[in-house]
Amino acid sequence: MAERALPGHIAAALAGAGGPADSAGQSWAGRDLSGDGNPLHNFDADDGSADAGYLAALAALEDGSGTEAQVVATLATARVFVPIVASLAEEAESDHGLVADKEADMALVTLTAPDGRKALPVFTSVPALQNWHPKARPVAVYAARAALSAVSEEAQLLVVDPGADITFVVRRPAMWALARQRDWTPSYADQEVARAVSAAVDVEPSVTGVELVQAPATATRSARGTVIAGGGAGPELRMVLHLAPGLDAQAVQGIAGLLQQRLAADPLFVERVDSLELKITR
Known part of the structure; x- marks a missing residue:
C-alpha cells in the first residue's frame, strides 16, 4: 500500500520545524517528559492503591480504637478515584438519510441512597472501582475536590468504596467540611451543637434533661459481618429528652414539635447536623 501523504500545510509545518514537533515548533526528538520537571498531573507517580492513612484510620475504627472524625481527617489529604462512564448520545440522521456515528459523553456517576438522597461514589483504589463497575473510568482527584463536585451535583452524601469490604459514608456536614478544607467534628461530639x-x-x-449521643444508625457493617461504630448514613445524632411525668401523648407531641421547629430555625444546628433521631423518656 502506498504511503499516505500528509496534507500540505502539516507537511510544511513539520519541515519548517525540522521534523515532528509540538505546536510551538519544538522538536519531539530527544525530549523526556518524565521527572520532576515535567509532571503529567498531580498523580503521575500514583500506583492506584488506597491511601495508607485512610486504611489505618478505617482499621482503627473497625477495632474500636478510632473514630469517624479521624477517618474523615485522613480523607482531607487522600487521593480518591471518581468513576466516569460513557453515555451514548442518540444517532443523528443526515440530509442524505445516512446515520452518523454515535457520540459518547462522559458522565459523572451518582447513586440514590435508601432514604432517597443523592450520593457521589468515590473509590480509594483502582481495583475497588473496577470491582464495582468494570467499565467505569477512574479519574484521580483529591477527596476534597470530590467533595466539592458532590456539592455542585447537589449530592448529600459521599460514599467511599461502595461494594467493598467496608463502605464508609461521609455525611453532608463532613462532606461540606472536606469541600471547604476545614476540620470536622461530628454533631454528637460538637459542643456548639x-x-x-x-x-x-x-x-x-x-x-427535665437532654442528652446528645451518637445514634446507632451511624454504624455500618463489613462484608465479614463486623459491626463498625461509624461510617453509616445516619441519622447520626440521637437527642434523648427527659420529660416530667404526667404529660399525655398530645402534650409530648407538642413539645417535640416545638423543639424541632426551634432547631430547624438555628443556622448552626442545620449546618452541623445531618439528621436527628428523637427519643423521649419520662
Missing part, C-alpha cells in the same frame, strides 16, 4: 440544643430546651419547663 450541644449549646444550641440546650438553648432550645431550656425554655420548656416540662423538659
Whole structure:
C-alpha cells in the first residue's frame, strides 16, 4: 500500500520545524517528559492503591480504637478515584438519510441512597472501582475536590468504596467540611451543637434533661459481618429528652414539635447536623 501523504500545510509545518514537533515548533526528538520537571498531573507517580492513612484510620475504627472524625481527617489529604462512564448520545440522521456515528459523553456517576438522597461514589483504589463497575473510568482527584463536585451535583452524601469490604459514608456536614478544607467534628461530639440544643430546651419547663449521643444508625457493617461504630448514613445524632411525668401523648407531641421547629430555625444546628433521631423518656 502506498504511503499516505500528509496534507500540505502539516507537511510544511513539520519541515519548517525540522521534523515532528509540538505546536510551538519544538522538536519531539530527544525530549523526556518524565521527572520532576515535567509532571503529567498531580498523580503521575500514583500506583492506584488506597491511601495508607485512610486504611489505618478505617482499621482503627473497625477495632474500636478510632473514630469517624479521624477517618474523615485522613480523607482531607487522600487521593480518591471518581468513576466516569460513557453515555451514548442518540444517532443523528443526515440530509442524505445516512446515520452518523454515535457520540459518547462522559458522565459523572451518582447513586440514590435508601432514604432517597443523592450520593457521589468515590473509590480509594483502582481495583475497588473496577470491582464495582468494570467499565467505569477512574479519574484521580483529591477527596476534597470530590467533595466539592458532590456539592455542585447537589449530592448529600459521599460514599467511599461502595461494594467493598467496608463502605464508609461521609455525611453532608463532613462532606461540606472536606469541600471547604476545614476540620470536622461530628454533631454528637460538637459542643456548639450541644449549646444550641440546650438553648432550645431550656425554655420548656416540662423538659427535665437532654442528652446528645451518637445514634446507632451511624454504624455500618463489613462484608465479614463486623459491626463498625461509624461510617453509616445516619441519622447520626440521637437527642434523648427527659420529660416530667404526667404529660399525655398530645402534650409530648407538642413539645417535640416545638423543639424541632426551634432547631430547624438555628443556622448552626442545620449546618452541623445531618439528621436527628428523637427519643423521649419520662
